Structure formats: structure tokens, C-alpha cells
Amino acid sequence: MVPTLETQRLLLREIRPEDIDSIYDCFSNAEAMKYYGQDPFTDKAQAINLINHFTSIHQEQKGMRWGIQLIGQDKLIGTIGFNLWTPKYRRAEIGYEIHPDFWGQGYATEIISEVIQYGFRELQLARIGAVVLMDNEASHKVLKKSGFEQEGILRNYIYQNGRSHDTCVYSILNTN
Numbered sequence: 001m002v003p004t005l006e007t008q009r010l011l012l013r014e015i016r017p018e019d020i021d022s023i024y025d026c027f028s029n030a031e032a033m034k035y036y037g038q039d040p041f042t043d044k045a046q047a048i049n050l051i052n053h054f055t056s057i058h059q060e061q062k063g064m065r066w067g068i069q070l071i072g073q074d075k076l077i078g079t080i081g082f083n084l085w086t087p088k089y090r091r092a093e094i095g096y097e098i099h100p101d102f103w104g105q106g107y108a109t110e111i112i113s114e115v116i117q118y119g120f121r122e123l124q125l126a127r128i129g130a131v132v133l134m135d136n137e138a139s140h141k142v143l144k145k146s147g148f149e150q151e152g153i154l155r156n157y158i159y160q161n162g163r164s165h166d167t168c169v170y171s172i173l174n175t176n
Contacts, residue, residue, distance in 0.1 A: 002058055002066060005118060007110045012066035014080065019067055022076035023047040031100045032078075035136035037158040039164075047153040054081070064068060064123075068098065074144055077102045080111050082119060082128075090126040090135050093118060103138070112146045122172040132157065140168065148172045 005012040015023070024047040026032050033040045041047060057063035065081030078098035085092040094115060098107055119125040130148055132139045144150075146171040156164035 002064055003118075003122075005066065005114050006071070006120055007114050009071060010107060011069045012080065012109055012111060012114065013069060013073050015051055015065060015067040017025060017048070017051060019046060019051065019076050020047045022067070022081050022114055023050060025081075026076070026078055026097060026099045029046060029099060032097055034169075035133045035139065036097050037131075037133070039158055039160060040046070054079075057083075057085075063092070066115070068096075068107065077107070080115055082115075082123075084129075085123070087123070090124055091129065092123070092127075093129045093131060094132070108138075108142045112142060116146065120176065128172050131157065131167045132170065134166045134168060143170045146172070 002014040004014070024041060024044050027038075027047060027050065028041040028056055030040050054063075054065040058065070063081060063083050063085045065079050067076040067080045068080055069076050070135075078096065080094070080096035083095050084090035086113055090098075094112065096108060096112070116128060119128050130139075131154065132143065149172070151169045154167045154169055157167040158165045
């Protein structure tokens with residue numbers, strides 16, 4: 001079971017099958033997926049498959065994904081979590097998306113900070129990485145504000161919307 005985390009305005013909780021509409025709303029939104037590295041969903045079955053994927057990667061200790069919910073509301077506004085979690089090497093990559101209706105309100109910075117602390121404290125991660133499309137200025141700002149440092153560029157790393165895209169690689173290290 002994914003642990004529940006709470007910030008001042010947000011609840012990070014396990015993603016459940018009843019979240020299908022929220023997941024579909026976010027992952028079918030072309031603007032939300034523009035920088036995510038995958039094409040928008042066209043069918044609710046894709047949302048069910050993604051929810052099942054989030055459950056299985058956690059059970060296999062390969063990742064962990066939280067649903068992002070405004071405190072006092074039921075609907076998810078996005079997700080955040082760790083991909084490519086490798087406990088043996090104490091590393092993971094952070095990934096997140098928020099529905100565009102909730103952009104520009106500081107939610108990403110708020111939740112990234114909480115998830116980083118959880119990763120270092122509870123999962124004993126030594127390194128948390130992030131991969132960001134070159135033209136995703138908002139994510140570059142959020143990651144830098146959250147203490148990540150840019151390490152380099154991966155050329156043609158993500159294939160989306162019929163073409164390859166370069167990405168920037170970021171990391172933050174556990175210095176404790």
C-alpha cells in the first residue's frame with residue numbers, strides 16, 4: 001500500500017480504481033501530456049491499465065505513484081511518484097503531471113518537496129533523478145527551485161507525437 005502524505009494544501013494518496021475518471025481527464029488532456037513523454041489517452045481502458053501499472057510497479061518495488069488531491073476534495077488533479085526505483089542502488093526518478101486547470105498555483109513545488117523528503121527519509125534513496133523535455137520551462141524551474149541540478153542532455157531520448165525529443169537530466173542527492 002502506498003503511504004498517504006500530506007502538505008499544506010494537498011493529499012498524496014494511493015491511486016484507486018475509482019479514480020479512473022480523474023486519471024483519464026488528466027492523461028487524455030493534450031496540454032497535460034505535451035511534456036509527459038506519451039501521447040494522450042483516447043480510451044478509458046488506458047486509464048484502467050495505468051492504474052493497474054501503478055499498483056504493480058509498487059508491489060514489485062520498481063516504482064511508487066501517488067494521486068494528487070486537493071484537501072477536502074475527492075477528485076485527483078494529477079499524479080507524482082518514483083519511476084525506475086532501484087532499492088539496491090538507492091536511486092529513482094521522479095515524475096509528475098498535473099491537469100492544466102491547476103497549473104501555476106505552486107502545487108508541483110509543494111508536492112515535489114514532500115516526495116523528495118519521503119524518498120530520502122523512508123526509502124533511503126541516495127539519488128533522485130528527473131528527465132525533462134527541453135522545452136518544458138515550467139518543470140525546469142520547479143526542479144531547480146526544488147534543489148535539483150542539471151547534469152546533461154539526452155539526445156532523442158523520448159519519442160512522442162511522431163518524433164524524437166531531447167531531454168535534460170537532473171538530480172538531487174541525499175547529503176545526510
